[in-house]
Amino acid sequence: MTIPELNIRSEDETVIALKDLYRQYGYKPYKMSRFESYELYAENKNFLVSDNVITFTDMTGKLMALRPDVTLSIIKNYKPSDGTQKLFYRENVYRTVKNVNDIREILQVGLECVGDVGLYETCEVLLLAARSLESISEHYIIDISHMGFISGLLSYAKADDKAASDIISCVKCKNTHDIYRICESSGISAEASEKLSEAASLWGSFESVLPVLKNISCCEDTDRAVSELEDIYRQLRAAGCADRFRIDMSVIHDIDYYDRIVFSGFIEGIPVNVLSGGRYDRLLERFRKRSNAVGFAVYLGLIEQYAPGNSEDSAETVIYYDDDSDTERLTRAVGDFTRDNRSISVRRLGKDEKTPDICEEVSGGGIYYINGRELERLC
């Protein structure tokens, strides 16, 4: 990947920017415990991004887990009688890494809108997803899909459970060649196979892809999905951010939890998706709560992991000193510079070390040396 000039904000700055953004839209902070009963995750394993949950027994012998996900905890505690809740969080989650026996702690910032969720609320969450990535980098894209479209096509194709599961795996990786093979060996019609394959390969703006989806649509479920995507497009256009979205039917989350829109966000230069979200009404049904919900998480930990670090000294001013320097003079110089709001870096020179001749190392503030009791500007 040829990485462009990445201008990605630091993790700390991003957290502050995101919290401000979510507060501006009326979302309230939600703080939770680091541990949850393992039962919660065991019953909803397919909702989790990573398969393995890190468990331990607490003082009473109860099996507990280091939280691998935040949404489940929020939904578990949500009471429909509270009305619509708009919440955001900043939490660490704990996941195992694929193909490596390792555990990762990943900082996640996200939001959930739970309760009476309509078109406006869904699009507000999509807008906030876009603005979240915008606050990290200007080079971002959000892929959006509708779970009803692919599941509608699979019903139309009369795919059995095994074929449906294999086809979904292929759609997720835009593998159209194997979709044809699976359809052929499962007795699925050539017409349905063509539709599934075309849907999997689509990727583009709302304007370019919606007409194609309309052509592929072949049943009530797919018609409903296209109509909802059209409504969303109109809202996002009104919000001025539709150009940041691409329709991509390969974005698929677990069908037991998500049945409507799902989305996934990417930042140029980061090889994995850094944002994931969707409408997960079915999760609430599993908790027997008559409500809807939509939300997303930004994986800040992943951004920090993949973004190239800034190893250069970012201090404006560098002050060198050695054994012959007067440390009181050094302390006074540091005080003077910091009072002027300049960032400084104080470096001790070893016995045979000399001050560097390279002046371009520091931008703006200059390089100094405490020569005995004097503050000498080197460049």
Next chain:
Amino acid sequence: MLNIALPKGRLGEKVYGIFERAGFGCPSIRENSRKLIFENEETGVRYFWVKPSDVPIYVERGSADIGAAGKDILLEYSPDVYELKDMHIGKCRVCVAAKKNFRDDTERPLRVATKFPNIAKEHYRGKSREIDIIKLNGSIELAPILGLSDVIVDIVETGTTLFENDLEVIEEIVPVSARIIANKSSYKFRHDEIEALLRKTELGDR
């Protein structure tokens, strides 16, 4: 510049030939040198040779925008990448093979020697057969001959090696061919370049 990971060996050379004929050549790659990276600014491509099983890693982690990998490698490592084209080259099969006249003793776990433990586990899970995986890195055919395993799960191209060692295919697990894979993020931000390259290579996908 589009970064392309090619698998070292015959398959990678065939894939490079296809790209070259499509107008994405890089003459320096044909020179006999110890260089690892070859780049052609005019055509906007940069190639690098890597171990075949490492291609999905380079692509998944974005060091390569696209790459060519055998389906066997993709099934074994399940990388989170797009699988955009079947190149219909490097065709072979992942098979279960055993000594001639082998009879499965279902009273005990089946000992399976393989380079592909995940493919083998998945295959036998589907049959609810308990197995004992013996992970080897080469000369898999030796395992049943020396009694290290009952069967092997391995790539079979012509079957000559099996035949010469008194082994035979007892089951085919999956057909294999080379696939073009792409990093998911690169696919969004380098979409036009990737699609143009795929179009020009005119690789039939059916």
